Amino acid sequence: KNEVEQSPQNLTAQEGEFITINCSYSVGISALHWLQQHPGGGIVSLFMLSSGKKKHGRLIATINIQEKHSSLHITASHPRDSAVYICAAPRGGIQGAQKLVFGQGTRLTINP
Amino acid sequence: DARVTQTPRHKVTEMGQEVTMRCQPILGHNTVFWYRQTMMQGLELLAYFRNRAPLDDSGMPKDRFSAEMPDATLATLKIQPSEPRDSAVYFCASGPRPTATGELFFGEGSRLTVL
Numbered sequence: 001k002n003e004v005e006q007s008p009q010n011l012t013a014q015e016g017e018f019i020t021i022n023c024s025y026s027v028g029i030s031a032l033h034w035l036q037q038h039p040g041g042g043i044v045s046l047f048m049l050s051s052g053k054k055k056h057g058r059l060i061a062t063i064n065i066q067e068k069h070s071s072l073h074i075t076a077s078h079p080r081d082s083a084v085y086i087c088a089a090p091r092g093g094i095q096g097a098q099k100l101v102f103g104q105g106t107r108l109t110i111n112p
Numbered sequence: 113d114a115r116v117t118q119t120p121r122h123k124v125t126e127m128g129q130e131v132t133m134r135c136q137p138i139l140g141h142n143t144v145f146w147y148r149q150t151m152m153q154g155l156e157l158l159a160y161f162r163n164r165a166p167l168d169d170s171g172m173p174k175d176r177f178s179a180e181m182p183d184a185t186l187a188t189l190k191i192q193p194s195e196p197r198d199s200a201v202y203f204c205a206s207g208p209r210p211t212a213t214g215e216l217f218f219g220e221g222s223r224l225t226v227l
Contacts, residue, residue, distance in 0.1 A: 033216065043203060043218040086155070099168060100145075100216075102155040 003027045004089050006103035014111055019074035021106045023087035032070050033100065034061050035086040043086075046072070077110045084108070114138045118204050118219035126227050130192040133222045135204030136185055144187045145216070146172075146179055147203040155203075161187065194226045 004025045013019060025032065031050040037043045047054050047061040049070075054061050058077075063070040074081055084107050088100040117136040125131055137144050146158040159169040159179035169179060176195070181187045191198055201221045208215075 035218075042220040043205075045215050045217065048215045088155075099157050099160070099171075100155075104154055 002104070003091070003101045004087060004103040006085075006087055006106050008106060009104065010107045010109075012109045012111065013077055015078060017077050017110075019077050019081070019108065019110075021072045021085050021087075021108070023070045023072070023103055025068050025070075025087075025089045025101075027089050027091045027101055031090065032063055033088040033090075034070075034072050035088060037084045037086065037105075039083070046085075074108075079110045079112050082109050114217075116204055116206050116217050116219035118202075118222050120222055121220060122223045122225075124225045124227065125194055127195055128193045129226075130190065131194045131198075131224060131226075132191075133189045133202050133204075133224070135187040135189075135206075135219060137187060137204070137206030138217055139185070141206035141208050141217070143207045143209065144181060145205045145207075146187070146189050147205065148200045149203060149221070150200045158189065158202075191224075194224075196226045199224055199226050 007022045031048055033048050034046040035043050036046050046059060049061055049063050058075045060073040070087060072085055084105045086105045087103045091099050091101050116138055119134045123131060142163050144161040147155050148158055149155045156171055158172045160167050161181050164181040164184060176191055178190045187204060201223045203221045204219045205216045
């Protein structure tokens with residue numbers, strides 16, 4: 001079992017739909033990252049959160065530390081939201097180095 | 113607009129050749145990471161620097177890979193000799209703090225193809 005698991009792996013929706021991507025993790029963490037990667041493009045950090053909820057535009061991220069679960073929501077989805085969304089959790093390493101453990105990513109396609 | 117800069121963006125080389133990838137982290141960031149992304153393995157950490165000192169390079173094949181930070185504005189990842197299985201996209205990322213408490217900023221990546 002992967003330390004960080006995402007679902008679904010692939011998601012196709014129509015423009016305007018409400019999108020939810022889930023992330024479950026087994027590593028002990030103090031924060032969790034959500035990243036976005038467009039096809040052939042770089043990686044952008046969307047959120048880093050350790051509790052509760054964060055909102056940025058149409059994106060909302062929530063985390064439940066007790067249940068080791070996080071969700072990324074997109075309201076009023078748009079074709080430009082089509083990308084791979086990756087959650088990542090830091091696992092403590094030597095000298096406090098925080099090694100990020102990545103989920104396998106969720107490929108989101110929003111059709112017009 | 114501060115950003116992490118990576119060069120080259122694309123590199124095609126033949127097996128056995130030396131490859132050097134460069135990264136300029138965002139000014140003031142004291143943590144620098146090298147990641148490799150492949151279709152099969154996804155994103156993997158290769159090396160991690162804090163204040164220019166290597167803290168974790170356990171994910172890096174030591175016999176052919178080396179990572180250094182000769183100064184605060186430059187991180188390098190070198191592969192010698194390169195092999196076809198090294199074909200991947202290599203990302204550099206920097207952050208103002210360790211990942212548990214700080215946001216990460218990624219470069220555009222260097223796409224390496226080894227023939």
